[in-house]
Amino acid sequence: MASHIKCFECGVFNTDREYCKNCGALLSYKKRREIAYKKANLQQKEKERLEKKSNPSFFEKYENHNNFIVRATIKVLKSIGLVFIAIGTFIAWLFTAIAA
Numbered sequence: 860m861a862s863h864i865k866c867f868e869c870g871v872f873n874t875d876r877e878y879c880k881n882c883g884a885l886l887s888y889k890k891r892r893e894i895a896y897k898k899a900n901l902q903q904k905e906k907e908r909l910e911k912k913s914n915p916s917f918f919e920k921y922e923n924h925n926n927f928i929v930r931a932t933i934k935v936l937k938s939i940g941l942v943f944i945a946i947g948t949f950i951a952w953l954f955t956a957i958a959a
Contacts, residue, residue, distance in 0.1 A: 864886045865872050866879040873879055877887040885891060921933050 861874050863872055863874055864876070866882060866884055866886060868884040869879060869882045871879060871881040873886060877890060878884065879886055885894075918933055918937060921929050924930050924933075
């Protein structure tokens with residue numbers, strides 16, 4: 860069955876086409892949605908990138924500080940956090956292994 864689509868821009872009826880044979884406008888709803896989704900996704904990623912750049916975390920802010928003591932303190936704090944995460948992961952794994 861052939862699909863008849865009226866062009867949104869020039870009004871010409873097209874049969875089984877994604878683009879208008881008269882003006883070349885995009886007719887496919889599916890492709891329009893895909894293009895709009897990709898555009899929205901790119902805009903969201905750009906917004907997140909700009910937000911992260913303008914509002915760095917505490918660790919990112921002081922990781923490259925001029926003072927050695929500040930840099931060393933940040934590295935020690937990050938290491939302590941990593942150790943806590945590792946211990947928590949091990950305890951979770953241990954409980955899972957015992958329960959199984």
